Amino acid sequence: MASFLEDLLKKMQTAPHVGIPPVTNPKVPTKVERDAAEFAARQQATPKQDYGSGSSFDQLMKSIANSQHPTMRFGDPAFGNNGQDISEADFEKWDDLCVNFIEKKNADKAKRKHKSNNTLSVQDEQ
Amino acid sequence: MRQLNILSLNCLGGHIYRDLLKYPYGNPFIWTRLDNNDFIKLLEHYETIDFLNYELIKEGDRLDKFRVLIDDNIKIQFNHHRFDAAAYTPQRRGVDIFYNKIWEYIADIYEKRLSRMAKVVDLVAIDDWDDSLYIERMKEICTSKKYPLFICTDRLPEHDNDTIIIKPRVMHNGHGPGPGDIWQDYSTEIKRLLKIKGEP
Numbered sequence: 001m002a003s004f005l006e007d008l009l010k011k012m013q014t015a016p017h018v019g020i021p022p023v024t025n026p027k028v029p030t031k032v033e034r035d036a037a038e039f040a041a042r043q044q045a046t047p048k049q050d051y052g053s054g055s056s057f058d059q060l061m062k063s064i065a066n067s068q069h070p071t072m073r074f075g076d077p078a079f080g081n082n083g084q085d086i087s088e089a090d091f092e093k094w095d096d097l098c099v100n101f102i103e104k105k106n107a108d109k110a111k112r113k114h115k116s117n118n119t120l121s122v123q124d125e126q
Numbered sequence: 127m128r129q130l131n132i133l134s135l136n137c138l139g140g141h142i143y144r145d146l147l148k149y150p151y152g153n154p155f156i157w158t159r160l161d162n163n164d165f166i167k168l169l170e171h172y173e174t175i176d177f178l179n180y181e182l183i184k185e186g187d188r189l190d191k192f193r194v195l196i197d198d199n200i201k202i203q204f205n206h207h208r209f210d211a212a213a214y215t216p217q218r219r220g221v222d223i224f225y226n227k228i229w230e231y232i233a234d235i236y237e238k239r240l241s242r243m244a245k246v247v248d249l250v251a252i253d254d255w256d257d258s259l260y261i262e263r264m265k266e267i268c269t270s271k272k273y274p275l276f277i278c279t280d281r282l283p284e285h286d287n288d289t290i291i292i293k294p295r296v297m298h299n300g301h302g303p304g305p306g307d308i309w310q311d312y313s314t315e316i317k318r319l320l321k322i323k324g325e326p
Contacts, residue, residue: 086211091189094211098189098229102182105233109181 130320131244133172133273134251135165137206137221138305142251142316146309152248154194154239157221159203162260167200169267172247175200177240182233192232204232247273249319253305254279254295265290274319278308291315 029037086094129152132139140157143149154177160168168175176197183201185191189209194202210217210224216231217224225231250273254261258281265282268275269290277292285292295303296311303311317323 090211094189094209094226097227098184101227101229101233102184105182109179113179 128244129242130248131246132249132251132320133165133168133247134253135160135162136253136305138251138253138278138308140221141305141309142249145306146313146316147320147322150242151239153243154236155202156239157206159205161201161203162257164200164202166260166263166267169250169264169271169273172271173245177243180236182229182236184229189228192229194232194236202236207232247271249273249316250275251316252277252279253303253308254281258282265292276312276316276319278303278312286315289319291319 129150130143130147131152132142133153133155134140134142135155136159137157139155140151143151143156155168179197181195181198183193183195185193192204192207194204196202206222207228208222208224209226209228211226213224213226215225216228223231250264250268252261252264252275254277258279261277261279261281265275265277267273272289275290277290278295279292280294282292284294291312293312293315296307297303298307309316
């Protein structure tokens with residue numbers, strides 16, 4: 001004679017599972033899988049645009065780089081790019097002009113000083 | 127009529143001349159920067175300094191840093207005067223001047239403004255963003271020499287009389303005031319020290 005427990009197990013094995021979705025059936029995609037597939041399809045349909053990392057800073061840097069200014073300039077006079085958008089030969093030319101001007105100024109100053117010293121020594125003698 | 131002579135160690139003086147008073151610049155220190163020690167030397171020896179004994183100095187290998195050394199002692203930094211090979215005439219961009227012979231321009235404005243500089247000091251205007259010891263020393267010198275003095279600082283107690291006005295810094299959108307804000311915050315006080323009537 002079958003025990004009560006054996007009968008119960010038999011009933012459980014044969015009973016239909018009504019109303020329970022076959023979530024473990026690999027052939028039917030889950031909701032998560034369906035959503036992921038839908039998202040991937042939408043992504044593929046959207047035309048690709050290059051936003052760098054997506055930040056506005058990247059876009060700003062790109063627009064600066066593409067602008068008509070060959071190099072970036074900043075307020076700090078010591079900034080590396082300032083004044084470097086000329087060729088080395090041109091720079092030498094400007095530098096020579098500058099040095100010559102300063103030397104001429106210094107020579108004028110020395111002359112003035114010499115003249116003033118002479119005037120003072122003449123006054124002393126008188 | 128002589129020009130007003132306002133001494134400042136940074137751009138505050140430039141803003142007072144240009145934006146508040148709309149007067150011609152009365153000395154060569156406008157839109158320049160002086161180190162604290164140099165400014166103290168300028169105040170201490172103002173009457174005896176030979177301002178005509180100056181030397182233009184190019185600092186470094188580049189054409190971007192120029193200084194004027196006065197009487198072998200006091201150095202003015204021309205931070206708003208820049209070399210630009212493409213600028214065949216002096217070009218103003220904001221407060222900066224660009225020119226491909228900026229060294230000539232600096233020497234020229236130094237001499238022109240020096241020719242207008244009076245022997246009397248009408249105002250010393252200090253925007254404090256540095257060490258309080260320097261501020262104290264500048265105040266001592268101005269007090270002893272009776273130079274009218276305006277200081278915008280939080281380091282010294284507020285003070286207001288005919289010759290010295292010390293006012294606190296007013297915050298602007300969460301930031302400390304720049305020289306361009308200070309003249310607007312205290313235009314009435316600055317004009318009072320300069321004995322100038324009228325609304326800013």
